[in-house]
Amino acid sequence: MDEKQLLKMLKRDIIAEVEVERAQNAPKLELINEKLQQEMLRKEVHTMRTKNEEMRQKLALQDRDLKPFIDMEKRKLLDKLDEIADENKCCLCALKFETGGSHRRVILKCGHIFGQNCICTYLKADKKCPVCDSLAYLCDPRVIITGEILYTPLSN
Ligand SMILES: [Zn+2]
Ligand SMILES: [Zn+2]
Structure with a gap:
């Protein structure tokens, strides 16, 4: 057996070994990918929740800002009703x-x-x-x- 043939055999052995290892690692890789995807989804959900909470707080603030205005309009309407009632007396x-x-x-x-x-x-x-x-x-x-x-x- 000359050197060339020996190298060829060695190469074939190494390739076979790598393929076996790859086959063994395939399920592990899949698991890792799955975990990564889950982690990404978890982060996305977290971001959306945070945004929702921010919106909720902003809306609550707007409601609070509007309350004095609404109260004022209510008072005006009640005054108007009193006026109308007085006109009927x-x-x-x-x-x-x-x-x-x-x-x-x-x-x-x-x-x-x-x-x-x-x-x-x-x-x-x-x-x-x-x-x-x-x-x-x-x-x-x-x-x-x-x-x-x-x-x-x-x-x-
Ligand atoms: Zn008069
Ligand atoms: Zn009268």
Whole structure:
């Protein structure tokens, strides 16, 4: 056997040995790859969780910033409701107007509105508007029906 043939044999042996080793290590490599992938996924999940938490905190902060504004708007609306309720009340007796009957809405020449019986009683004693002191007579009040003023004297 010459040197060349010996080298060839040795080479073949080494290749065979490496292949056996590679085959033995294959499952280990697979396991390592799997572990690496799991670790990467774990990191990704962690990053996403952190981002979620940051967003949640930011939103909570925005809610807190908005609260005074919302409270202010709420107060404005409640004031407006009070105003509307006041407009529906007779300023002489503080009761709501009736749609018909003795406490229905009547208007004086000055534009001020009262319950019919209230202003009539008032004008019997004093010839002026209780709100603005304009001259007013018992025959002045006019009935208001669905926002329109009827220019007919009261029949009482
Ligand atoms: Zn009244
Ligand atoms: Zn008036």
